[in-house]
Structures are given as C-alpha cells and as structure tokens.
Amino acid sequence: MYERKTPLTIDCGLHLTREVLNGKWKAALLNAISMDVKRPSEILRLLPGATRRVLNVQLKELEEHGMVEKKIYPQLPPKVEYSLTEIGWSLIPIIDAMNQWGDANRQFLETVITQDPKITQTSKSACQIHRRMAIDRKIV
Amino acid sequence: MYERKTPLTIDCGLHLTREVLNGKWKAALLNAISMDVKRPSEILRLLPGATRRVLNVQLKELEEHGMVEKKIYPQLPPKVEYSLTEIGWSLIPIIDAMNQWGDANRQFLETVITQDPKITQTSKSACQIHRRMAIDRKIV
DNA sequence: CAGAATCCACCAGGATACTG
DNA sequence: CAGTATCCTGGTGGATTCTG
Secondary structure, three states: OOOOOOOEEOOOHHHHHHHHHOOOOHHHHHHHHHOOOOOHHHHHHHOOOOOHHHHHHHHHHHHHOOOEEEEEEOOOOOEEEEEEOHHHHOOHHHHHHHHHHHHHOHHHHHHHHHHOOOEEEOOOHHHHHHHHHHHHOOOO | OOOOOOOEEOOOHHHHHHHHHOOOOHHHHHHHHHOOOOOHHHHHHHOOOOOHHHHHHHHHHHHHOOOEEEEEEOOOOOEEEEEEOHHHHOOHHHHHHHHHHHHHOHHHHHHHHHHOOOEEEOOOHHHHHHHHHHHHOOOO
C-alpha cells in the first residue's frame, strides 16, 4: 500500500467519474462488455495493443469499483465472463457519447492529434462492433 | 520528441475522445472555462491541488487540440483569458454528464473508491460553481 | 483458455525557484 | 499576474515467462 502525495479530490462528481474511468482501456472495456464481448479472449482480440495483463488489471479495478461482475465457470478449459452491473450500465450513455463525439469530429481530431506525433496506428474493430450493436440497442 | 512503443489506436471514436481528455485536469479545466472561470489565477484557485505548471501544460495541450483559445492582453500586469472553441463547447455535455453521474452515485463511489486507499480529501468548490452555472445554462 | 509473478521503461505531474 | 526551467518520484502499463 502506498499513499499519494497529493490526495485526490473526490467531492467533485467529475473527479469521481474520472477515477472510475482512469486507465487507458477502462472505457473501451466497458464498451466492449456492453456489446456482449464479455470473454477475456474476445476482448483481447477486440483490443489489439492491450496486453492480457493490463486488461486483467483494469478489469479487476472495474470489478472492485463495482462496474463489472466476473463470473468464473469452474471447468476445463477455464471460462470467464464479465458483465456490467447496474451502475456499470449507467455509464454506458456517457461512453456512447464519447464514442460518438470522437467519431463525429474524427476528421478534425485526427489532424490536430496526429500533429503531436504520439499517435500512429489503427484498429477499427471496436468501433464497427460498437455501431452495429448500438443500433441494436436503439441508441443510434 | 519520442516515440511510443505501442502506437495508440486512433480509429475508434472512444480513443480520440480519450486522447483529448487525457490528463488529470483536462475535463476540470474545460468545465471551469465553460463556467466562465477563464483567467489562470481563478482557475488555479478553483483547482487546489493543481500546480500552475501543470495547468499551463494541460491548457496548452487543450489549445493545441483546438478545444480552447487563449487570449493574451499585452498589458501590465499581464492578463490572460481562456475560452472554449466551438468544438470545445461540444464536449461540455459529456463533461456535464460525467459530473452528474459522479454526483448521482457519489455515495456508492466514495465507498468503493476509498477502499483502495488512494483517495483522501475534498474540494467542493468546482462543483458548487458547476451547479450554479449549470442552472444558468438551463442544464439542470 | 485464463491468470499470476517479475521486471522495467517511461512519462505525467508535483515541488520549487526564477523571470518579465 | 503569468510563464518557464529544473529536478524528481511513483505509478501505468508494456514485455516476458510460468502455472493450472
């Protein structure tokens, strides 16, 4: 256990939300699970560029924060399924909004972001799935 | 300049949005500016726990990403004002949503988050201002 | 297939002090 | 008041390897 030098501020809703979504893949994970991509190997396939370890870590945090539930099937080969909790689901509209905002402004964002050259590559899979499933959910 | 080991994926709207909001204070900064807290010293007062340096860095990124504009008044003492661009404004609904989600689930979140003991302290200022102004903006 | 244990590079971001 | 220059630390998350 450790202690932060500067304690986080938790009284602002913004910071609470930030804390939950803090982590490179958290939002993507919630998104994936909401799209019924719920098994670790599927998620892994959906998010190339993420390690199994990282996903495990972040999924565990999401679980500890009560956003997802993990169901372990005691069988061989092992099987695990994640699902969103009620409060986890309540985050989905926000994630959808972020997704849509990013898509809507893709043209512009890719330009300005690519200028500071941290960004390079691509992976459309998650989004394609998102759109399809979002339609199923009557969101789009 | 450096190069990331694993290039970020930019094709998913989620990741684009994440990139823009990536930084401990980005959302809070946009929020503050949208609330007409637009001068560096005001912002600094609003976000205790953030250094001037860090705010400058993140504001600069927001500026480079086209979310805010910086107006410098060439006078003494110097005066600077930030404002949201059009695309910056379009992010505000999402930030509001995050804020509201965090507030709505405060009870629960504070519990689960405080358990892994990274969090300690408080600062309600930003939120109080938020609510008041949000009413002005007819959002709440 | 799922996961845990190590190891470690690398920045984000905090502290401090100085300039205009 | 605003901005910048340095310095430094700790945590994130990537790579790798090993179990059941």
